[in-house]
C-alpha cells in the first residue's frame with residue numbers, strides 16, 4: 001500500500017474518535033495530521049498544559065487505532081503543548097542566519113499564487129506541479145514552493161534528491177526540476193520535527209523559505225499550500241501578498257464543502273479566487289477507454305458559478321496521471337502534447353491571462369513589510 005492509500009485508511013481509522021470536548025478528531029483545528037511518510041503514520045494534538053491529563057485517553061486510543069491500520073509501519077500520536085512565545089521563534093533551516101520575524105519582500109517575483117484545497121488528498125500537489133509546468137510551457141519563469149510542511153509531496157512529484165545548495169551570500173538556491181525553481185520543506189526539515197509545528201511556526205518556516213531562498217526573477221511563484229483551512233493556511237494567506245488562489249476540489253460533496261470553506265477563507269482575507277479546478281472529475285478506464293463519472297459531474301463548476309469564482313476546468317482520474325506523478329515525471333513534462341498536457345497548459349494560459357489582467361502591482365511585496 002502506498003502512502004496515499006495508507007493515509008486514506010488512517011483517516012478512516014480515526015472516524016468516530018473525538019476530543020474530550022466532543023469535536024470529531026478529524027475536524028478539530030488543533031489536530032495536525034494524520035501524516036504518512038514512508039509507511040509511518042503520525043498525528044499531533046495541540047493542547048494547553050492543563051489539558052494533558054484529560055487528553056491522555058484520546059491520544060492512546062488514536063495511536064492504537066492508527067497502529068492497527070493494515071500496511072502501516074508504526075504510528076505515533078503526540079500531544080503538543082503550545083508554549084507562550086514559541087511561535088515567535090522560527091525554525092532554523094540551517095542557513096545560520098538570524099530568524100526572520102516578518103514576511104520578506106519578494107521583489108523579483110511578479111505574481112505569487114496559492115494552490116489550495118479545503119481537504120487533503122484531492123490532488124492539490126499534482127495540480128500545482130502541472131500548472132507550474134503549464135505556465136513554464138508558455139515561456140514563463142516559474143518557481144514552486146511546497147508549503148505542505150506536514151506532508152510535503154514535491155520531492156516525490158519532481159524527483160528531487162539531495163539538499164538545496166547554500167550560496168556564498170548564505171541564501172539557499174532553489175533546486176531545478178523540469179525547468180522550474182523548486183523548494184520543499186521536505187528537503188529541509190525532518191518530518192517528525194515538523195509534525196508538531198502549529199500555525200505560527202508553520203508561517204515562520206514558510207517566511208524563511210521565501211526570504212532565505214534566492215528565487216531570482218520569476219513571473220509566477222506557485223505555493224502548494226498545506227491542505228485544509230486551519231490556522232496555518234490562514235497565516236500563509238494573510239502573511240503573503242498573494243495575487244490570488246486556485247482552489248482544487250474533487251467532485252464529491254464533502255470535498256466541495258471543504259473547497260467552499262477554502263474559498264471563504266481566502267475571501268475573508270481579501271485574496272481573490274483566480275480559479276477552481278475539478279480534479280479526478282471522471283474516470284477514464286484504461287481497458288475500454290470509457291468515461292465514468294463516479295461522483296457525478298459538474299459539481300465544482302456549479303459551485304464555482306454559485307460563488308462567482310472562475311472555473312478553470314476538469315482533470316480526469318487516470319492511471320497515466322497517477323503513474324506519472326508518483327514516478328516523479330509530471331505529465332506536462334512527460335507528454336506536453338498529450339490530452340492531459342494540453343489540458344494543464346490551457347488552464348495555465350487562462351490563469352496567466354487572469355493574473356496579467358488583474359489590477360496588481362508589478363513589484364510584488366509581502367504584507368507587513370516596508371519595502
Ligand SMILES: Nc1ncnc2c1ncn2[C@@H]1O[C@H](COP(=O)(O)OP(=O)(O)OP(=O)(O)O)[C@@H](O)[C@H]1O
Pocket residue numbers: 004117119120121122123124125126127148151153227279280315316317318319321322323325326
Ligand atoms: N487526476 C488524477 N488522476 C489520478 N491520480 C491522481 C490525480 N490527481 C492526483 N492523483 C494521485 O492522487 C494522490 C494524491 O495526490 P496529491 O499528492 O497531488 O494530492 P494532495 O491534495 O496534494 O494531497 P495532500 O493533501 O496529501 O497534500 C497521488 O498519488 C496522485 O498521483
